[in-house]
Amino acid sequence: MPRHFDGSHLELPGMNPEWRNKLRPHQLNAIWRIVASGNTLLGHAVGAGKTSEAIAASQELKRLGICYKPCLVVMDHLPEQMASEAIQMYPQMRLLIAGSAEMSAKKRRELASRIATGDWDLIILSHTAFSKLPLHPDTIGQFLKEESDMVEADYLAAKSNGQRTKRVMKNLEKKLTRLEENIDAVANAQTKDNTIFFDELGIDWIFYDESQQVKNLDLNTKLNRVLGVPSSASYRAKDFLMKTRYMSYKHGASRGVTLMTATPITNTLAEAWVNQVYLQYETLQAKGLLHFDAWVSNFAEVKVGAEITPQGTLEVKSRLAVFNNLPEWRQLFWQVADILTDEDLDLPKPEKEYVTQEVPATPEQLKFFNYVAQRAEAIKARRVEPTVDNMPRITTHIRQGVVDLRCLPLDVLSEFLSPEEIQFLSQSRSKVDAAINNVFRIWKSTQAERLTQLIFSDVGTPKENSQGRFTVYTYLKSQLIKRGIPPEEIAFIHDAKTDEQKSALFRAVRQRKIRVFIGSTAKMGVGTNVQNYVIAAHDLDCPWRPTDHTQRAGRSVRQGNHNPKVTIYRYVTQGKPYQDVQGKKVAGLSPDGYLYQTSKTKAEFIEAALAGKNTARSIDDCTDIVLSYAEVMATASGDPRLMRKVELDATVAKLFQEERDHINQQISIRRELEHLPRRIEQVTAKVANHQADKDRTVSTAGNKFIIILRACDGKTVRLDKRSLAGETINAVAHNLEAQAKYGTFSLGKFAGFDFLIRHDVGGSTIHIVGDATYNASVRQTPMLSGASQFCRVSVMRED
Template identity: 30%
Template sequence: MYRTFADVVTKSDLDEQAKQAGERPLTPPIEGGKPYNDVVERSPAQAAYMDKIIQRMENLPRDPRIDNSLKVTNDARKAGLDFRLIEPTADDFEGSKLNAAVERIHEIWRDTTNDKGTQLVFCDLSTPKGGKVPASAQSERQDLESGALIDVDGTLVRETPEQEDMAEDDGDDALAGVVNMDEVIAMSSGKFSVYDDMKQKLMAKGIPADEIAFIHDANTDIRKAKLFSDMNTGRARVLLGSTAKMGAGMNVQKRLVAAHHLDAPWRPSDLEQRNGRIIRQGNIFYERNPDTFKVKIFNYATKMTYDSRMWQCIEYKSAAIEQFRKGDLLQRVIDDVASEAANAAEMKAAASGNPLILMQVQLAADLRKLEALYSQHQRSQHRMRDRLKYLASTETRLAKEETLYAENVRRRDSHTHTVMEKGKEKILVELTADGKTFTAKDSEKIKDRLLEGVKEVTRDSSATFPFGSYRGFEVSVERAAIRMSGKDGFQLSLRGAGEREFRPGNLFYDFEEKFSLAGLFQRMDNFLARGLDDAVETQRENARQEKAELETVKATLGKEFPQQEELALARENHSAVIRELQRMQEDSSYVSTWTPKTSLTDEQPTTAEAPQPKENSAAAAVPAAPPEKQAHTLKYGEGEGRTEYTVSNQHNGYTLQNGYVLRRTYFNSSIGSLGQSLYEDGQWHSTATAPSGMKLKQFETREAAIQVARNDAEQRGLEETPPAEAAAPASTLAGETFRDRLARAGFHPTGSDFYGKNEHALTLDAVDGGMYELRVFQTGNDKIGLRVQYEKNHIINGARTVRATFDTFAEALEHVEAYRQLTAPQAKAAVQTASPSGGVHGFVISRPRMR
């Protein structure tokens, strides 16, 4: 719907238009086609601090003034940038991303000395400490630590008018009462400054101090103009600043050769504004040599820190915005990744330090595209089935039109009277209305009647005024307008045999048009002379085209999706890589050797070598039956802040031959869920915190693992919540079992988790010509979610959309089965009114528990 009133033109569209016109793009291209991701190893201090971050997240106090998730997140972001923002006295880690950026900035400065090339460095989480810090910095820090209101775009919203006064002007376009959260964090980062540290290191490498500038020093319009002029002339060659101060409105692009992102912003628009400073018209190097000059953009991240989460946020937000603006008809759900989103996805994968994550991102993108094409194929088949029914009635409809045509011709001829004038046959004007017949002699009365009709339809645009009967056809006056030309007026329509109506174009009158009564009757005579023949000939031509279309539809209907094998392969590879990632998350010592299949007939590589029994052993003679899948969950608390312990002989889809493992999960709406497993050192670790080579602790019996879980909960002061019902919770259906049960129910994975985890879809044809799309998924609180969407004639009926949450998988499938019965071939076509339960027309079901 958005694209019906919005015309979206992206940079790639402009570049493509320029290419087709034989012209070069207006802005310089990026070297390599996309930003370069420089991912460095984390320092031992950063690794140890990330352990503390996870510990804080799992043990947040009830009083947010002591600690809260926002404080933890901000500290994690600062630690990822440079640990000295947390501990100013810490050592300068040689392999940090700050030092990597300094090396690259100096190298580019040296290589572009002759041309005086300039560079931009973006950093939001620090400020220069040489300048004056705004007096409100301390109060803003207190707001931040006490859990003040934080908007979704990363801004801190003030609650009182007194807090709105700033001691320093942050710009003319600053929002009243709103402070950028990153600026607040930067001002509260202690004694250490990323800006000052980088400047000292750049100066030590030989860059003059007057060629290094901070945007924060240009705090007036005159100083800004001077600084921008220095950058454009090359007197200043390295400019450091934040997104808020160096984003929209800054024009320093004349000599820019590189841009560096030391941290990731919250909003995709911020990243776009940063890059928009260098990908911009007016670069003199690009104008001088458009064929070879390219700008460089560098993204910096530290492995296994919060940098991965920040780039993930940019990915998700960019994905939704990109697809919404594109209006891709193949996608029914906004979840595609393109443009900046794709770059952010690669950055997230690289920052995580796991190559399988990048593979999963690529496989998920391929699967989404194939699923979209498959859904389009299914809808096309559904539309063709409806079209086939219509085309099969072509002969019947044409025969009816031929009958009506013959009847209308007979009616016209039998009600036509003529006279001879000057040797020519003339049709007499005879208009019958209200039991009276008016002739040409009654022209004034005819005009008055027509004027009465025009006044009536002008007062009420929905009204139809009976003008009279002429040559066997009932003539009516209607209000009409031609939108293309903007004309407004009235239309005369003629109704003949079989209620067949004609609205000839020559019987439309503009209110500004000169009117002639004789001309009106001449126009009606002209239509009755040729219009009836033209109308039936049009029907005959349509019938010929429909017969040809019928053969095409018959040949196409029922054909399988041409990329079915490719889709099945993509589904299998995506499920396999997810299982591998889950296994690596649980067992830090596990090294995956998995590679994607290239065809369905390929043998899947083994992911772990099991010890082989000796040839003469009893095990070799009689293969042991695989153990049954077992899982037991202990719940402590309900909803927000609850903790769950899961004892299972399953390890991400793999059944342990001997023993059980124990996992602890903490649930929080702000951060999602944090899971850790118990390892052999007696400590709880996630994949990121587990010591190298450490293995999961395995218990010989389930009871032993349950007792350890209860002891741990008692030490943490947790009180066990008794199970609400005996049925297994949805969590026990995770992994293979969940997918298998949905596959048996006819569902297929969507390749996305838009509504929830492990999302699967099923399409059913409704008896009234519409279709239902059912999506089943796992919710954040470990329930089973169901979303049903009804569509007919390419229009989604929101009133018939069902959203429900179930405690058990069986309840959800029971609800799905009711829709199957509704859409079964033997279902009656009679459509009842909507059920009180909020279900669908013609379908009464019990109301599901809504959450």
């Protein structure tokens, strides 16, 4: 069961009494949890009041002396809005705010100075402003050392396990080099304007809103070519990790960080690990789960299958596809995670009514369904090259075509429609026209109250080079204006190019000057607070990611909406008619409806798994939805019985796979049992060798340190300082590299053992040879001093 914190006793001195009375039990519990337990993820549903919890928790932490200068980090366009809420809650608060515009070199220095010298109750920064306040290069160097040590451990493990392939070694060496180059670049960039560094500002607690914005953390992993494992890292995420680590050092424990998000996992299972690294670094380290690969081996599963690459070629790919051992993972995650779904909360939000409006497919769309089915059949039969057509491309075209065929590229339209049919598409009525009817009807019936509406479409968005081409947005606006809605009451989120323009747009919607607001999930989802008078929302298409449904609905169905009820319209293009068992012709299953159904099921399953409301031990991946051949064929036919066949075929295939896995596991176990006696014999001999080496070791601790080395000039030298020994080893390795000399060479004597160096194309390795042999790589970098180099040799010998 999740940990429960009861905050009902909190009086919250200094808070506006009206606000104190408005706080709900779950908010008081969250405030107390942050104060009592430290690092916390507030994974509450959209509109649950997470920022209010953060503001109140920050002031309680300060009042109790647990922290002195808390910092709330919010989306770039929200600092002023959050500041207004903070002042309402705590009228006497000493508050400092800074947005993205404050980040020129001069303004950054001024901001850092004000933060450092002021006695602030709360500092509110935008995401951009926060990431522009750098840590001191020495602090970064310390974190880099930790990371490079982990990479070095991987390098040695790969060698000792016989995995010393050129590719593995090259990747690890590149990683080490990149780490060192990054730290040099960051250090140089941060000293240009002589700013005060983050660790000198006095900030000692970070509240980070919409923490999914820092999900792209650099992973130290051997799963470099596995889909679902992020391959790109953002500086913002790297910077945030270092600052969370600094908070732990500052507090001496896992304290000082609070994350806030309604969607802890949005697109990959790796995000679960990222959240834990930010909040449970020491815990993961103690349990041996800090390394991403170790975490994956416990809680995820990599599956292998044929997939289409972005270039359109068919390749066998590995994908991080399944979340395993959910009960055990939740037990660990719940130590820091406060997960509350809509079902858990009795919030004063509008009632939510979903209306699925099915729109008959036009004759041209029925042709389109046949067309995509033929394409899918051709792909399955391998009559077309993957570079020419593939299932991701078909899925994209289906998403466009079910909204309005005019969203499709002209060359695609020309493959199944005649020029005359294309010309007369403007006379067809798609689900966009159904949405226009509803939007105008609601606009007209709510003119007295001047209520507002939101329209979401990720398809047909306005682009700079789209002039003269059909877009859903321009068509919506032109038709609504023709019906009688004033142009100034319709706006696109895409019209806002800056944070200030976006804030102005949001304000106009809240003030009911703009009554029809149109946008995509990416631009009008997270951080869009315009709910005050929203009476209806319209989903023209099914979003790519399952969790995007949550973000869309959360723009209207949330606290602060004055309407008792919000209607969310989902427009679905019907499929091809088919005859049921009574011979009656009915509307059939459509690709559009199936996309909605699949996305909704995934979203609900992920939410239930996080909250512990699903007893399953595993869940499938949460990545973007791409239709399979069978799904396209079944939905294009319109006959739901074919879809049922697809589901049964998938179940049978899964059972066969489980049987094969069981058989293979039994074979593997039998083979292991056959080899165990020999392995026991080898390990026993290895232990005896190590014991013998331990017994013969001459102590070199402290002032007893002595080593005999053969220097570059061939002369034998006797050294009693580790720094000189390290420098000599580095010089020998550099000399071997310069002369391209490969092989194993005697280096001298150390602690009673022969001391060798081996040089090959992968670099230099030093060996201490006794009854057993002990290895360590030689790293020649400006970051590694001679003393540090030799420290690695000493650790190798002691291990």
